[in-house]
Amino acid sequence: MIENVSRETQDRLDAYQDLLIRWNPRINLVSPSTIPQLRSRHIDDCLQICANADPDKGIWADLGSGGGLPGIVLAIAFASRPIQFVLLESDQRKAAFLRSVVRQLGLSNTRIDNIRIEARDPLDAAYLSARALAPLPRLMPYLDRHLAKDGQAWLMKGEKWQAEVDEARQHWKFELETIASNTQAGAAILKISEVSDA
Numbered sequence: 001m002i003e004n005v006s007r008e009t010q011d012r013l014d015a016y017q018d019l020l021i022r023w024n025p026r027i028n029l030v031s032p033s034t035i036p037q038l039r040s041r042h043i044d045d046c047l048q049i050c051a052n053a054d055p056d057k058g059i060w061a062d063l064g065s066g067g068g069l070p071g072i073v074l075a076i077a078f079a080s081r082p083i084q085f086v087l088l089e090s091d092q093r094k095a096a097f098l099r100s101v102v103r104q105l106g107l108s109n110t111r112i113d114n115i116r117i118e119a120r121d122p123l124d125a126a127y128l129s130a131r132a133l134a135p136l137p138r139l140m141p142y143l144d145r146h147l148a149k150d151g152q153a154w155l156m157k158g159e160k161w162q163a164e165v166d167e168a169r170q171h172w173k174f175e176l177e178t179i180a181s182n183t184q185a186g187a188a189i190l191k192i193s194e195v196s197d198a
């Protein structure tokens, strides 16, 4: 977790949480059964990336952002850094929610692109993230398309991550570091770089 978050960061995380709760019955941004544990299950889960990543400049692309996890959480946590967040989300209603969050929280570092990941011009992103989007073998072409040559991807994976890595390695070469999740037993954050065809 990031420690000693500023008052502004804490206020924005609280405001984001309130907006998720308000919009969720209409759009199903997160599973309704997880709403009582929104902070620990979703927001603290995403904040784990902040304890490990140290972004300095460039674009941070969040793929399949849905309700903004982890894209909005990272944009709040790294608001004082010169990073531009680009959140790709194909669902119109979710993109409308994300735009409303950006506006209401005053996140001038964040842009919402309502487009499919495959259709977006390559972003050449220095950093990339995805959570609950697809198994790693299906994410690899997205990394190939949008991650800069020297970029880092931060992928939040469930307990089957090792099998996904083994399968992805049949077609792709990449450097991998794993960080065990503090919020979900067996889950991990995969830090992937130097992606190329196997």
Ligand SMILES: C[S@@+](CC[C@H](N)C(=O)[O-])C[C@H]1O[C@@H](n2cnc3c(N)ncnc32)[C@H](O)[C@@H]1O
Binding pocket: 029, 030, 063, 064, 065, 066, 067, 068, 069, 070, 088, 089, 090, 091, 094, 115, 116, 117, 118, 130, 131, 132, 133
């Ligand atoms: C299961 S949700 C996960 C959302 C969020 N990352 C989270 O952890 O709660 C996957 C999201 O990705 C979006 N999505 C799926 N395929 C996509 C694609 N090819 N391009 C853009 N968005 C996509 C869906 O609309 C959905 O909002």
